[in-house]
Every structure is written in structure tokens, then in C-alpha cells.
Amino acid sequence: MAVVFEKLKLEDYPKFLNLYNSTFPLNQKRIYEDEKHLDNFIRMKGGKFNAFSVVDGDLYLGFLSYWTFEGYTYIEHFAVAPEQRGKNLGRLMLQHLFKEVSPNVLLEAEPADTPEAKKRLEFYEKNGFRIREEINYTQPSYGGKGQEAVPMLLLTHGDVNLHNIDSIKDMLREVYNVNQA
Numbered sequence: 001m002a003v004v005f006e007k008l009k010l011e012d013y014p015k016f017l018n019l020y021n022s023t024f025p026l027n028q029k030r031i032y033e034d035e036k037h038l039d040n041f042i043r044m045k046g047g048k049f050n051a052f053s054v055v056d057g058d059l060y061l062g063f064l065s066y067w068t069f070e071g072y073t074y075i076e077h078f079a080v081a082p083e084q085r086g087k088n089l090g091r092l093m094l095q096h097l098f099k100e101v102s103p104n105v106l107l108e109a110e111p112a113d114t115p116e117a118k119k120r121l122e123f124y125e126k127n128g129f130r131i132r133e134e135i136n137y138t139q140p141s142y143g144g145k146g147q148e149a150v151p152m153l154l155l156t157h158g159d160v161n162l163h164n165i166d167s168i169k170d171m172l173r174e175v176y177n178v179n180q181a
Contacts, residue, residue, distance in 0.1 A: 015060035104158035
């Protein structure tokens with residue numbers, strides 16, 4: 001396998017959207033109407049929102065989308081194609097992010113209420129994340145029809161200054177359009 005990391009490109013938008021829409025539940029994703037809507041969103045965010053794809057030739061293996069804030073990088077979405085899971089791609093993607101973007105990372109994950117969620121948390125902890133149980137957190141709604149807020153855990157890697165919900169007010173404003181925590 002010749003894994004290559006590359007900035008998300010226009011020609012990858014259909015593959016990105018297919019994996020994105022098939023991986024994340026309605027309450028945990030932004031609604032992109034089509035490739036043009038995704039492209040407009042990326043342009044509108046002026047470099048704060050980024051994503052990279054993982055490919056092997058013509059094979060689309062996964063993606064990681066993230067936002068850059070002062071002091072940390074926030075992973076919004078992270079997915080490996082179902083048929084590619086269990087091949088260490090997730091670990092490689094995180095290592096790429098830590099090396100090329102920042103080792104100081106914040107992400108949200110579901111509590112360990114299901115076997116899948118438990119496995120996901122174990123994966124993050126194996127890759128150096130720690131659950132920040134001192135903060136009771138609910139992911140705000142993305143604001144689309146039928147989308148609700150979701151109780152989540154916050155996890156950090158590296159040196160993320162996270163003392164209370166005010167520590168992530170920039171993220172809440174930019175990602176979820178929440179002006180007050």
C-alpha cells in the first residue's frame with residue numbers, strides 16, 4: 001500500500017462527500033448539498049477549515065477535516081473507508097496531522113455507550129488523547145432540519161489549554177455559530 005496524504009482537492013469532493021455522508025449520523029455532521037456547496041463552504045472559511053485525503057493511487061482511503069485555532073487544531077470529522085479499517089490508516093492520519101499541522105489537538109467523541117463508541121475512545125487513547133472529563137460538554141446542533149445537540153466527550157492531545165467551556169469559545173463560534181458558551 002502506497003499511502004499518500006494530500007490536501008482535499010475538487011476532484012475528490014464526490015468521494016469525500018460519499019464517505020462523509022455514509023459515516024456520520026445526521027446530528028453529527030454539517031449538511032453539504034453538493035460538491036459546489038462544499039467548495040463554497042471551504043472558500044468562505046478563508047483557510048480556517050481544512051481537510052486532507054488519504055489515497056493509494058485511485059483508491060480513496062479516508063479523510064480528516066480540521067479547523068485551526070490559536071493554541072490548538074480541532075478535528076471536526078475523521079473517517080477511514082469501511083473496507084480499509086484495521087490497517088493502521090487512522091493512526092497514520094493522526095500522526096500526519098500531529099507532524100504537519102499541530103500536536104495540540106482537540107476533538108469530540110461519543111461517550112462509550114455502544115461497543116463502537118467504546119472502541120473509538122480506546123483508539124484515541126492509544127494514540128495519545130485523553131478524555132477531559134472535567135468539562136461537561138454537549139456538541140451544539142449544526143442547525144439543519146432534524147439536527148439536535150448531542151452529548152459528547154472532549155478529548156485533547158498535546159498541550160491544549162482547556163479549563164472550561166470558555167476555552168473553546170472560538171471553536172464553538174466558528175464551527176457551530178454559537179456566540180455564547
